[in-house]
Amino acid sequence: MKTTFRGLAVSTLAFALSASVASLSFAPFSAVSSAAQAAPKTPKVEAKGEESVPKGPTAREIELGKKAADELEKNPKIKLLDGSKDPVAKALLTKLNEMATDLGKASSRPDIKYNIKVIDDDDLNAFTLPNGQIYMYRGLIDFAGSDDEIAAVLSHEIGHNARMHALRGQAKSKTMSWIGLAAMAAMLTGKSGANIAQFSQYLLMGIMNGYSETYEKEADVAGIEQMAKTKWNPSSIVSFMQRLNQEEKRRPEWEAGIFRTHPPTHERAAAAMSEIQERGLPFTPRDVAGARQATVVDGKDRISIKFGGDTLFELAASGDTLEATRKRAQNVATKVNQQMRANLRMHEISSEGDASSARLLARGEELVRITPADAKLTGLSPAACAQKWRDNFRRLFWRETINGKL
Numbered sequence: 147m148k149t150t151f152r153g154l155a156v157s158t159l160a161f162a163l164s165a166s167v168a169s170l171s172f173a174p175f176s177a178v179s180s181a182a183q184a185a186p187k188t189p190k191v192e193a194k195g196e197e198s199v200p201k202g203p204t205a206r207e208i209e210l211g212k213k214a215a216d217e218l219e220k221n222p223k224i225k226l227l228d229g230s231k232d233p234v235a236k237a238l239l240t241k242l243n244e245m246a247t248d249l250g251k252a253s254s255r256p257d258i259k260y261n262i263k264v265i266d267d268d269d270l271n272a273f274t275l276p277n278g279q280i281y282m283y284r285g286l287i288d289f290a291g292s293d294d295e296i297a298a299v300l301s302h303e304i305g306h307n308a309r310m311h312a313l314r315g316q317a318k319s320k321t322m323s324w325i326g327l328a329a330m331a332a333m334l335t336g337k338s339g340a341n342i343a344q345f346s347q348y349l350l351m352g353i354m355n356g357y358s359e360t361y362e363k364e365a366d367v368a369g370i371e372q373m374a375k376t377k378w379n380p381s382s383i384v385s386f387m388q389r390l391n392q393e394e395k396r397r398p399e400w401e402a403g404i405f406r407t408h409p410p411t412h413e414r415a416a417a418a419m420s421e422i423q424e425r426g427l428p429f430t431p432r433d434v435a436g437a438r439q440a441t442v443v444d445g446k447d448r449i450s451i452k453f454g455g456d457t458l459f460e461l462a463a464s465g466d467t468l469e470a471t472r473k474r475a476q477n478v479a480t481k482v483n484q485q486m487r488a489n490l491r492m493h494e495i496s497s498e499g500d501a502s503s504a505r506l507l508a509r510g511e512e513l514v515r516i517t518p519a520d521a522k523l524t525g526l527s528p529a530a531c532a533q534k535w536r537d538n539f540r541r542l543f544w545r546e547t548i549n550g551k552l
């Protein structure tokens with residue numbers, strides 16, 4: 147899980163936006179949502195408490211969300227994973243959308259329909275538009291140690307939406323009460339004005355700037371509450387934050403960037419842990435933290451790709467080629483992780499080759515090409531080495547399936 151972090155590349159999206167928004171950075175898991183759906187009938191709003199917030203998206207939220215999504219996606223720098231062209235992307239998107247649907251239904255606004263898009267970028271980030279449209283960065287998905295941790299991020303995003311943070315932020319009232327919010331929701335159900343486009347830009351700007359500490363904590367609590375009602379383990383909110391915290395320690399400059407506007411991650415992790423315990427939920431972070439990551443380990447004359455304590459493959463390297471081999475190995479580990487997250491099946495792991503060259507494949511896509519030097523490490527021909535690696539991968543796969551990790 148040595149994901150490459152382009153730590154300070156937080157302004158990736160900034161180019162996309164109009165000049166007025168151009169200097170902003172993104173806060174990771176900020177959220178709002180936008181769902182592609184027909185405008186619902188105007189929800190009834192009573193001016194009292196959280197329960198008065200509409201269960202579905204208001205017409206204004208849908209309109210604002212769509213505009214903001216258009217604004218974002220017309221930026222040529224934003225590359226979305228395309229499920230219609232790439233089967234791995236398709237499987238991943240299907241899974242993410244199923245997760246979000248489950249978590250959305252468990253939220254206090256269960257009628258909002260969520261739709262997930264993945265931005266093909268190494269950044270660790272995610273955000274939501276108020277209509278139910280969630281954007282996740284590939285970097286964040288690669289960084290997560292398990293499906294539960296991915297669900298934790300989605301649940302947090304949905305939590306922002308359930309609490310109407312984007313619109314409350316837009317109303318410039320960080321501490322707007324639920325009564326005020328209900329009144330605002332009533333107002334928002336009216337006919338949209340002509341300045342909707344400008345509004346959507348402010349909205350996008352606000353979301354990308356990150357939310358206040360209060361909102362982040364609210365979203366974490368909502369995230370836990372929602373996960374507790376689904377099959378996803380809320381302990382993953384804590385394990386994910388702890389992992390982020392470790393990464394921040396390793397790369398101080400990174401923290402300064404993406405997490406600029408957030409409460410310190412270790413504080414959020416501690417608060418989330420107390421929340422879980424106060425609710426009497428089991429706290430089992432080991433079940434969800436990084437159980438399913440292929441990682442790269444340096445040796446003297448080889449770079450190993452390991453999964454837990456097991457060695458899957460070993461790539462030959464020495465001297466000058468060590469760095470190049472490390473990159474090659476990282477690439478293989480990333481592909482393995484992506485395939486496993488995208489619901490790979492055991493029979494889809496295959497190998498092919500002959501005495502001079504061989505490859506290991508997953509779903510027909512090349513995971514790794516075996517060089518004669520790699521084969522020499524095993525004392526086998528390239529084709530036999532590919533078979534051995536295939537069997538290693540299948541064995542691991544089988545065990546993970548038995549253990550319920552897949």
Ligand SMILES: [Zn+2]
Nearest residue numbers: 175176177362
């Ligand atoms: Zn957030």
